[in-house]
Amino acid sequence: MESTTISINKLNAFRANLSSSTLAIPAEKLSQAFDFLAANDFPTTRHEDWKYTRLARIANLKFEPQSNTISQETTKICGNSLRFVFVDGTLTEKPSTLPTGLVCKNIQECNADELQNISANSTIFECLNLAYAQTGIYLQLASKTVLDQAIEIVQINTANSFLAIRNFIDVASFSQAEIIFNYPSAEANNSFVNAVSDVFVGKNAHLKIYKIQSEKGANYHVSRENVVQEADSNFTISTSTINSHFVRNDINVQVNGQNSETNLFGSYLLKENQHVDNHTVIDHRVANCLSNELYKGVIYDKGTAVFNGKVFVRKDAQKINAFQSNANVLMSDDASVNSKPELEIYADDVKCSHGSTTGQLDEEAVFYLRARGIGEQSARNLVVSAFVNDALEKIENEEVLNYIYGVIQKDFGWEF
Amino acid sequence: MIKIKNLHASIDGKEILKGLNLEVKAGEVHAIMGPNGAGKSTLASILAGREEYEVTDGSVDFDGTDLLELSTEDRAREGLFLAFQYPVEIPGVSNVNFLRTALNEIREYKGEEQISAKDFMKMVREKSAIVELDSKLASRSVNEGFSGGEKKRNEIFQMAMLEPKLAILDETDSGLDIDALRIVANGVNTLKSDKNATIVITHYQRLLDYIVPDFVHVLYDGRIVKTGTKELALELEEKGYDWIKNEVSTNV
Ligand SMILES: Nc1ncnc2c1ncn2[C@@H]1O[C@H](COP(=O)(O)OP(=O)(O)OP(=O)(O)O)[C@@H](O)[C@H]1O
Ligand SMILES: [Mg+2]
Numbered sequence: 112m113e114s115t116t117i118s119i120n121k122l123n124a125f126r127a128n129l130s131s132s133t134l135a136i137p138a139e140k141l142s143q144a145f146d147f148l149a150a151n152d153f154p155t156t157r158h159e160d161w162k163y164t165r166l167a168r169i170a171n172l173k174f175e176p177q178s179n180t181i182s183q184e185t186t187k188i189c190g191n192s193l194r195f196v197f198v199d200g201t202l203t204e205k206p207s208t209l210p211t212g213l214v215c216k217n218i219q220e221c222n223a224d225e226l227q228n229i230s231a232n233s234t235i236f237e238c239l240n241l242a243y244a245q246t247g248i249y250l251q252l253a254s255k256t257v258l259d260q261a262i263e264i265v266q267i268n269t270a271n272s273f274l275a276i277r278n279f280i281d282v283a284s285f286s287q288a289e290i291i292f293n294y295p296s297a298e299a300n301n302s303f304v305n306a307v308s309d310v311f312v313g314k315n316a317h318l319k320i321y322k323i324q325s326e327k328g329a330n331y332h333v334s335r336e337n338v339v340q341e342a343d344s345n346f347t348i349s350t351s352t353i354n355s356h357f358v359r360n361d362i363n364v365q366v367n368g369q370n371s372e373t374n375l376f377g378s379y380l381l382k383e384n385q386h387v388d389n390h391t392v393i394d395h396r397v398a399n400c401l402s403n404e405l406y407k408g409v410i411y412d413k414g415t416a417v418f419n420g421k422v423f424v425r426k427d428a429q430k431i432n433a434f435q436s437n438a439n440v441l442m443s444d445d446a447s448v449n450s451k452p453e454l455e456i457y458a459d460d461v462k463c464s465h466g467s468t469t470g471q472l473d474e475e476a477v478f479y480l481r482a483r484g485i486g487e488q489s490a491r492n493l494v495v496s497a498f499v500n501d502a503l504e505k506i507e508n509e510e511v512l513n514y515i516y517g518v519i520q521k522d523f524g525w526e527f
Numbered sequence: 528m529i530k531i532k533n534l535h536a537s538i539d540g541k542e543i544l545k546g547l548n549l550e551v552k553a554g555e556v557h558a559i560m561g562p563n564g565a566g567k568s569t570l571a572s573i574l575a576g577r578e579e580y581e582v583t584d585g586s587v588d589f590d591g592t593d594l595l596e597l598s599t600e601d602r603a604r605e606g607l608f609l610a611f612q613y614p615v616e617i618p619g620v621s622n623v624n625f626l627r628t629a630l631n632e633i634r635e636y637k638g639e640e641q642i643s644a645k646d647f648m649k650m651v652r653e654k655s656a657i658v659e660l661d662s663k664l665a666s667r668s669v670n671e672g673f674s675g676g677e678k679k680r681n682e683i684f685q686m687a688m689l690e691p692k693l694a695i696l697d698e699t700d701s702g703l704d705i706d707a708l709r710i711v712a713n714g715v716n717t718l719k720s721d722k723n724a725t726i727v728i729t730h731y732q733r734l735l736d737y738i739v740p741d742f743v744h745v746l747y748d749g750r751i752v753k754t755g756t757k758e759l760a761l762e763l764e765e766k767g768y769d770w771i772k773n774e775v776s777t778n779v
Contacts, residue, residue, distance in 0.1 A: 483629040484603035497619025
């Protein structure tokens, strides 16, 4: 539970002009969220989960509305995807038809029945999200439905405002889906996006999520995925954060069924004064599961990154294989990383490993490449892109991977 | 090809090269021998443009250009090649991909056209055959997980691909068994022509049975203190360096 008291409650001030959620959220969950908000403030760095991420900048945000214009089309990532485009929370594009078994719509259109399983929450940003949620995707995939088109959800923010996005994703047993969450750069330069996704992966279901954050500008992004996995399921999420001003990601996976596989992959590329914080939790509650985590980051200039990965293995969760690794390259003396892998293991027959490395670019490698005739800048780019590519290559969807390569090429000049 | 005159260089304020002179002409093979710490790798590093070293005096003329004025990559583009004593492992960077990049950057520098994918692959096949480098190795990450011998063969493979004017081989023979040594030497000899030149740095006379040098130099305490023919290498093998050291100190 987060509870901090500072003399002036910034959270109250922040909430003063927001309008409450109009979604069909169960009343008791909504009032719980409001109660929690009323009793708390933004966490400070004294709070363990926020030790290296200062929220003062968010707490002090003053939103000055600006006209909403999008100067260019957002690239469609997958040629045949089912694409939903939201601009400042308003759904502006959606597929004309959907395959049988798939319900996918603006969460505003949901009734109370559909939202009854929305998660009740216990952190500031989840409560803030629930209390003020205006938009998002509701996705329900019937059992035994295998989608051969990816679902692409684009969230564009042009207004300098607070936007609470709530997604609800339920992939039923024996189904298979691929979802892309794309937060591309937009005209906003002083916005705060708070996204929370409830994700249910049914028995023997396969779900892949690709999350791409490249918002640039002075835009703030705090998002969270609460994932529940049933038996024999397979869940993979790849988070790529490229050239974003301020990002905090929380991924929370509860593995409730045996023989499940969980993959968390991440890559983050920072420059200037950017800040990216990835917190992950994998909670192995049952036996015979595998989890795999690989996060890689490259930080230029005065960028700061945070990685905190927790893996819990509960008392009776035997035969768990859990691997976790975080590696960083600092491209300047002012760049920094706080990396903390944490394993908490209460079972005795498990195979777990974790590791964290942070270093400079291998100058010997750069010299070697230069000595073969490759220019200094391309030599650096070659070495550093190979480093991150380790994590990027886990992205199996080539169109997604190529899109990310394109964003990196544009913003960092690397070639892959 | 290359004219090194009165080269003085230091690192961290410590002088390593103390007035080194050496001239290598096209078509020649020169061997440089000398005790540990004499400055052999330092010379190679300075010629390749390693920035940690400070050149305090002297000049290096490379086919009419002032070598010391050029960046490392431009030296390579002008045709200088260093086979590293300790080749670097670069995870994730594919051997052939980086070579294609290198080759194309060199071509661009010379105002030549980019190599086509087809010609490039043909070249990879031909050149890897020269050093009997498995084509699978050619496409793996640079030196990653290569054995010592494979790393050295990879250096010669790269040399074959880049076709330099002047190749400096820094102890390419160290740690090689006799078969690998033959392969490496054969590679070097195959690539030899009257338009290029080779400097081989070695501790062992054995290599010089396979790569026959026109001159053998002894580098001691930052200078070339003796120059001879391949017989000098045999003499060094037999007698060690003490007699040279004595000769040098009595001359001073
Ligand atoms: N980075 C460095 N900092 C300080 N001293 C150095 C550095 N690199 C080399 N030296 C010193 O310079 C001298 C020459 O070293 P160098 O590696 O050139 O010798 P070498 O002739 O190649 O020896 P070997 O036969 O062992 O390869 C040595 O005394 C070495 O300790
Ligand atoms: Mg040496």
